[in-house]
Amino acid sequence: MFRLPRSTLSGILLSSYTASSIYSLHRCLLSATVAGSRISPSPSFAVDEYLVDTCSLTRPQALKASAKISHIKSPTNPDAVLAFLAGLGFSGADVSALIAKDPKFLCASVGRTLSPIFKELTGLGLSHSEVVRLVSLTARSGHFRHRFVVSRVHYYLSLFGSSENLLHALKGRFCFLGSDLERRVKPTVMLLQECGLGACDIAKLLTVVPSMLTANPERIRVMVACAEGIGVPRGSRIFRAALHAVAFQSEEKVAAKVEYSRNTFGWSHAEVGIAVSKFPNLLRNSKDKLQRMSEFFISEVGLEPAYIAHQPVMLGYSxxxxxxxxxxxxxxxxxxxxxxxxxxxxxxxxxxxxxxxxxxxxxxxxxxxxxxxxxxxxxxxxxxxxx
Known part of the structure; x- marks a missing residue:
C-alpha cells in the first residue's frame, strides 16, 4: 500500500483535495521548489528505503530503481512529485506502478516540468483522468518527463481523431510518442495517404497497428507492396484491412499462410486468390481456426470450396x-x-x-x-x- 512521506506534505496527501487543500498543495509545492536549492543533503536519507517505505515498491523493485536515482540526497523533490501525483488523482497502486517503471519521475521538477506539461495537455482538451492514463501508459518510456510530449500529443490527437483513440493505441507495447515525427511518422502517414487511405482509415489502421509509427518508412513500403501482392490494389475499399493483415510479416510468411489456406479448404490457386483479395483478414486466422472452419463449412454444412472462396467474410466470424x-x-x-x-x-x-x-x-x-x-x-x- 502507498505510504505517505513523513514530511510537511503528508497532510496534503491525506486530504480529500477540496478547493482549500488544492490551494495548500500549490503553496507547498512552490515552497518545496524554491527551497530545493537551499536544502542540504540529508545524511540519513536512503533512496532504496524511501522507495520501499514511501512508494511501496518491493525490495527487488527498489534495488533496481534506486540504481537509476542514486544521486537523490533529499526527499524534498520526490515528496513534491508524489504530492503532485496525488493531486492528479493517482491511487497508491498507480504511483507504485509508475515509479517502478520510471523511477526518474521522482527527479522531475514539478514547477518547471510536470505542472506546465499537465496544464498544456489539459489545454489540448484532455481531461484530468485522461492525463493520468497518459502518464501511466508512457511510464516505461519516461516521455511524460519531457516537454516535447505536448507537441507530439497535439499532433497525434489530430491524427487519431480523439483522445480515446490515442490512448487506446498507446495501450500496446510500442510507445510511439518518442518516434521522430519528421523522419518516421509523417512520411508513413503521407505514404498511407498516397495509398488512398483517408484520415479515418489511417486512424483506424494505426490504432490497431501502432507499431507502424515506430517503423522505418521503407518497411512500410514493403508492407504496401505485400498488400498489393495478395491482390488488393491501392485505393480499394479494403486496402486498410490488407495492410493490417500483412503488417510486419515477411513475404515468405504471407505466402506460406496463403498456401496453407489453399490446402485446408481445397481451393484452386485462383480460388484462394479470390478469397484473400476479398477478405485479407483471412491471413490473420490461426492454422487451428482455419482447420476448424474447414471442417465445419465443408464436412458439417456441406458447402463447396468454391462457394466459401467467394464468401470468405464468413471465415471471420466466431x-x-x-x-x-x-x-x-x-x-x-x-x-x-x-x-x-x-x-x-x-x-x-x-x-x-x-x-x-x-x-x-x-x-x-x-x-x-x-x-x-x-x-x-x-x-x-x-x-x-x-x-
Missing amino acids: LEGRLRPRYYVVKFLKKNGLLKRVPKCSTIFHYVEKSFVDRYIRPHKEDAPHLAEDYPAACRGEMCWNF
Whole structure:
C-alpha cells in the first residue's frame, strides 16, 4: 500500500483535495521548489528505503530503481512529485506502478516540468483522468518527463481523431510518442495517404497497428507492396484491412499462410486468390481456426470450396459464438417445417444479431419457445450448440 512521506506534505496527501487543500498543495509545492536549492543533503536519507517505505515498491523493485536515482540526497523533490501525483488523482497502486517503471519521475521538477506539461495537455482538451492514463501508459518510456510530449500529443490527437483513440493505441507495447515525427511518422502517414487511405482509415489502421509509427518508412513500403501482392490494389475499399493483415510479416510468411489456406479448404490457386483479395483478414486466422472452419463449412454444412472462396467474410466470424448456433437454429426450423424458404448460408451468417433474432427466433416463439433461451445460451457457450 502507498505510504505517505513523513514530511510537511503528508497532510496534503491525506486530504480529500477540496478547493482549500488544492490551494495548500500549490503553496507547498512552490515552497518545496524554491527551497530545493537551499536544502542540504540529508545524511540519513536512503533512496532504496524511501522507495520501499514511501512508494511501496518491493525490495527487488527498489534495488533496481534506486540504481537509476542514486544521486537523490533529499526527499524534498520526490515528496513534491508524489504530492503532485496525488493531486492528479493517482491511487497508491498507480504511483507504485509508475515509479517502478520510471523511477526518474521522482527527479522531475514539478514547477518547471510536470505542472506546465499537465496544464498544456489539459489545454489540448484532455481531461484530468485522461492525463493520468497518459502518464501511466508512457511510464516505461519516461516521455511524460519531457516537454516535447505536448507537441507530439497535439499532433497525434489530430491524427487519431480523439483522445480515446490515442490512448487506446498507446495501450500496446510500442510507445510511439518518442518516434521522430519528421523522419518516421509523417512520411508513413503521407505514404498511407498516397495509398488512398483517408484520415479515418489511417486512424483506424494505426490504432490497431501502432507499431507502424515506430517503423522505418521503407518497411512500410514493403508492407504496401505485400498488400498489393495478395491482390488488393491501392485505393480499394479494403486496402486498410490488407495492410493490417500483412503488417510486419515477411513475404515468405504471407505466402506460406496463403498456401496453407489453399490446402485446408481445397481451393484452386485462383480460388484462394479470390478469397484473400476479398477478405485479407483471412491471413490473420490461426492454422487451428482455419482447420476448424474447414471442417465445419465443408464436412458439417456441406458447402463447396468454391462457394466459401467467394464468401470468405464468413471465415471471420466466431465458430462457437455465431456460426454453429445460427446453423443449428435454421436446421431445426427447416426440419420441423417452420421455414417457407431456406436462406443461403452466407445470408444467415451475415445478419447482424438483432436481424437474425427478428427473422428466425421471434416469429417461432409459439411453435419453438425454447429457441429464445437456447440460442443465446449456445452463443455464450453455456450449452451445447446443437441444443
